[in-house]
Amino acid sequence: MSDIAIRVNDLGKRYRLGALHSSNYHxxxxxxxxxxxxxxxVPNGHIWALRNxxxxxxxxxxLGVVGRNGAGKSTLLKLLSRVTExxxxxxEIHGRVGSLLEVGTGFHPELTGRENIYLNGAxxxxxxxxxxxxxxxxxxxxEVDKFIETPVKRYSSGMYLRLAFAVAAHLEPEILxxxxxxxxxDAEFQRxxxxxxxxxxxxxxxxxxxxxxxxxxLRLTDETIVIDQxxxxxxxxxxxxxxxxxxxxxxxxxxxxxxxxxxxxxxxPFRPLAVRVQNGQGKVxxxxxxxxxxxxxxxxxxxxxxxxxxxxxxxxxxxGEYVFTSFDTDDSADFERLAVRPAGxxxxxxxxxxxxxxxxxxxxxxxxxSYRVKRYFQDEQALTFTVDAAGAPGMHWxxxxxxxxxxxxxxxxxxxxx
Amino acid sequence: MTTTDSGRLKAAESAKGNMTVRTESPVTLIxxxxxxxxxxxxxxxxxxxxxxxxxxxxxxxxxxxAVLGIAWAIIQPIVTMVVFTxxxxxxxxxxxxxxxxxxxxxxxxxxxxxxxxxxxxxxQRASTSLVSNANLLTKVYFPRLIIPSSAVxxxxxxxxxxxxxxxxxxxxFGVPFTVQLLWLPVFLLVAxxxxxxxGLWLSALNVQYRDVQHMVPFLxxxxxxxxxxxxxxxxxxxxxxxxxxxALNPMVGVIQGFRWALxxxxxxxxxxxxxxxxxxxxxxxxxxxxxxxERTFADLI
Numbered sequence: 001m002s003d004i005a006i007r008v009n010d011l012g013k014r015y016r017l018g019a020l021h022s023s024n025y026h027x028x029x030x031x032x033x034x035x036x037x038x039x040x041x042v043p044n045g046h047i048w049a050l051r052n053x054x055x056x057x058x059x060x061x062x063l064g065v066v067g068r069n070g071a072g073k074s075t076l077l078k079l080l081s082r083v084t085e086x087x088x089x090x091x092e093i094h095g096r097v098g099s100l101l102e103v104g105t106g107f108h109p110e111l112t113g114r115e116n117i118y119l120n121g122a123x124x125x126x127x128x129x130x131x132x133x134x135x136x137x138x139x140x141x142x143e144v145d146k147f148i149e150t151p152v153k154r155y156s157s158g159m160y161l162r163l164a165f166a167v168a169a170h171l172e173p174e175i176l177x178x179x180x181x182x183x184x185x186d187a188e189f190q191r192x193x194x195x196x197x198x199x200x201x202x203x204x205x206x207x208x209x210x211x212x213x214x215x216x217x218l219r220l221t222d223e224t225i226v227i228d229q230x231x232x233x234x235x236x237x238x239x240x241x242x243x244x245x246x247x248x249x250x251x252x253x254x255x256x257x258x259x260x261x262x263x264x265x266x267x268x269p270f271r272p273l274a275v276r277v278q279n280g281q282g283k284v285x286x287x288x289x290x291x292x293x294x295x296x297x298x299x300x301x302x303x304x305x306x307x308x309x310x311x312x313x314x315x316x317x318x319x320g321e322y323v324f325t326s327f328d329t330d331d332s333a334d335f336e337r338l339a340v341r342p343a344g345x346x347x348x349x350x351x352x353x354x355x356x357x358x359x360x361x362x363x364x365x366x367x368x369x370s371y372r373v374k375r376y377f378q379d380e381q382a383l384t385f386t387v388d389a390a391g392a393p394g395m396h397w398x399x400x401x402x403x404x405x406x407x408x409x410x411x412x413x414x415x416x417x418x
Numbered sequence: 419m420t421t422t423d424s425g426r427l428k429a430a431e432s433a434k435g436n437m438t439v440r441t442e443s444p445v446t447l448i449x450x451x452x453x454x455x456x457x458x459x460x461x462x463x464x465x466x467x468x469x470x471x472x473x474x475x476x477x478x479x480x481x482x483x484a485v486l487g488i489a490w491a492i493i494q495p496i497v498t499m500v501v502f503t504x505x506x507x508x509x510x511x512x513x514x515x516x517x518x519x520x521x522x523x524x525x526x527x528x529x530x531x532x533x534x535x536x537x538x539x540x541x542q543r544a545s546t547s548l549v550s551n552a553n554l555l556t557k558v559y560f561p562r563l564i565i566p567s568s569a570v571x572x573x574x575x576x577x578x579x580x581x582x583x584x585x586x587x588x589x590x591f592g593v594p595f596t597v598q599l600l601w602l603p604v605f606l607l608v609a610x611x612x613x614x615x616x617g618l619w620l621s622a623l624n625v626q627y628r629d630v631q632h633m634v635p636f637l638x639x640x641x642x643x644x645x646x647x648x649x650x651x652x653x654x655x656x657x658x659x660x661x662x663x664x665a666l667n668p669m670v671g672v673i674q675g676f677r678w679a680l681x682x683x684x685x686x687x688x689x690x691x692x693x694x695x696x697x698x699x700x701x702x703x704x705x706x707x708x709x710x711x712e713r714t715f716a717d718l719i
Binding site: 011079080082083086087088089090092093095096097099105106108111118119122123125127128151 | 444445446447448450451465468470471474475478553554556557558559716
């Protein structure tokens with residue numbers, strides 16, 4: 001039994017409806033009034049954020065956890081890191097749990113980098129001697145040695161993140177729970193974080209890795225669980241689980257529409273409205289044909305003029321390989337013409353040439369940013385679509401073709417020696 | 419409820435090299451909570467350094483951007499003392515306890531303000547402590563008792579500064595120092611426990627009912643007038659029954675004790691024990707209530 005790091009048995013967490021929403025505290029008056037009134041029975045006043053979840057994780061295993069927003073991933077992590085308590089079931093945890101639920105938890109803007117390292121370390125459960133021992137390593141990893149006596153409120157957001165991640169990454173728990181830390185920070189920082197997590201895994205510690213970044217999940221984990229609507233619906237080798245997850249639940253109808261509450265406030269003035277896949281006939285579809293010219297379009301609005309905006313797409317295969325990245329102002333003439341986009345509603349549309357994609361499923365990510373200024377919005381899995389290769393080159397051999405693209409190349413065959 | 423079992427596992431004895439690495443990993447059981455919980459002392463002990471760090475953060479942050487910085491800890495009691503002396507002593511003719519020269523009223527008031535302002539500050543910070551640390555509560559596990567505890571402890575630094583002023587005033591007024599002074603820490607501890615006990619109740623209530631935030635300043639104003647801060651305890655010249663009721667206020671015993679330790683006025687008698695009993699009742703009930711509510715903090719806050 002000692003090779004088990006985490007054993008979860010029928011774990012469940014029930015929330016009272018309303019407790020999930022913004023006005024989650026009561027006034028005393030409401031409660032006092034409630035005392036004198038017969039209790040109103042709310043038949044479905046509860047919601048199970050997680051139920052009947054059982055799994056175990058071996059020591060040294062890196063387990064991916066994927067699921068849509070609100071599927072119950074965060075609840076699971078909160079239960080395992082003891083932030084909240086379960087309603088039913090139980091979990092057994094062997095070893096110290098370090099959670100990277102949100103980097104920088106407990107950082108105080110007025111305190112210096114040095115002071116925050118100590119404070120944050122203590123909050124995450126490190127002993128003072130342990131922090132002292134790792135102090136230099138943390139500072140070096142975060143690359144903030146020149147600013148270590150500066151209050152962190154004067155740090156750039158990149159420095160702030162690096163420092164926060166550095167403290168958490170040096171916690172050295174037996175079990176590390178990582179939630180979406182990679183959603184923030186620049187590419188360089190992300191690479192560094194992934195590298196550090198890879199080290200953690202190689203040292204034989206157990207990692208629970210929760211992310212929307214499928215390529216990171218594919219890179220770091222061998223096995224993944226898929227959570228949906230509060231239940232564990234699949235546990236499989238990562239490529240299989242990721243494929244299952246991407247093909248399930250996400251917009252199957254060929255478009256993704258963002259509702260009001262789905263867009264983070266930080267995206268303003270950018271507001272994504274929809275992203276669509278259209279076939280050669282201009283119809284919004286879920287499956288396109290490889291041999292036709294298809295199109296991708298992003299509809300969005302700007303509530304204020306934006307300088308240097310670029311709106312673009314990533315295309316990724318469900319195996320986590322990027323196929324390409326393209327922005328609507330990749331043409332420098334367009335970039336100059338659209339230097340400032342006034343407020344209003346926009347449609348950025350591009351064509352996918354015929355004879356381009358191989359058969360299979362693809363994921364469309366959306367990015368809206370001003371280079372080196374701000375990333376307004378990013379959704380790495382906005383939409384998935386399927387490519388049908390009927391009529392594509394080589395279809396007379398019924399075998400799977402490797403690679404995400406399937407171009408029709410001009411082959412020329414000649415006999416050079418008779 | 420979550421318990422850290424003392425059951426330990428001897429993990430992998432590494433065969434590599436000539437060194438035997440033996441890692442002890444505690445087993446944590448996560449289960450639905452049942453009923454009332456006592457304090458998990460073991461857990462508190464494991465996180466003892468966090469109390470220190472949070473206290474230190476509170477103190478540091480409080481004075482970091484204030485021009486006068488820590489001087490505020492001195493200005494407040496001195497200005498209050500001067501105002502009280504004019505209003506209560508000069509105009510309303512309130513006298514200090516018997517056995518203290520009337521000219522000593524300022525220092526008599528200061529001796530009352532010393533524990534009172536400590537208590538007031540500690541209770542104010544403690545009652546809002548959980549809500550103002552909401553980001554910690556929803557992200558990381560640690561024994562929640564640490565938050566109000568460190569909020570109370572952060573008041574000790576201010577106390578130390580005003581205590582230095584007290585010593586200075588005693589020298590200035592020519593008050594003799596006696597061995598009774600050694601009792602002072604005991605009364606300070608009672609004040610601290612009172613602030614903690616009430617702070618536990620109010621901070622936990624504040625998570626659910628934000629009314630508490632509005633109630634605390636009002637509560638403290640009333641509380642000061644039912645404590646012998648500006649007047650001597652002798653003027654509570656009522657029947658024994660009402661005296662017992664009066665002494666249920668733990669600050670009565672604390673302030674009486676402070677004046678006794680500093681000036682040798684009437685020693686704290688039975689009233690102090692009534693106060694002490696009340697502190698214990700508040701503290702034990704506060705801990706249980708807090709532990710009961712603790713499990714919903716992260717969901718409600």
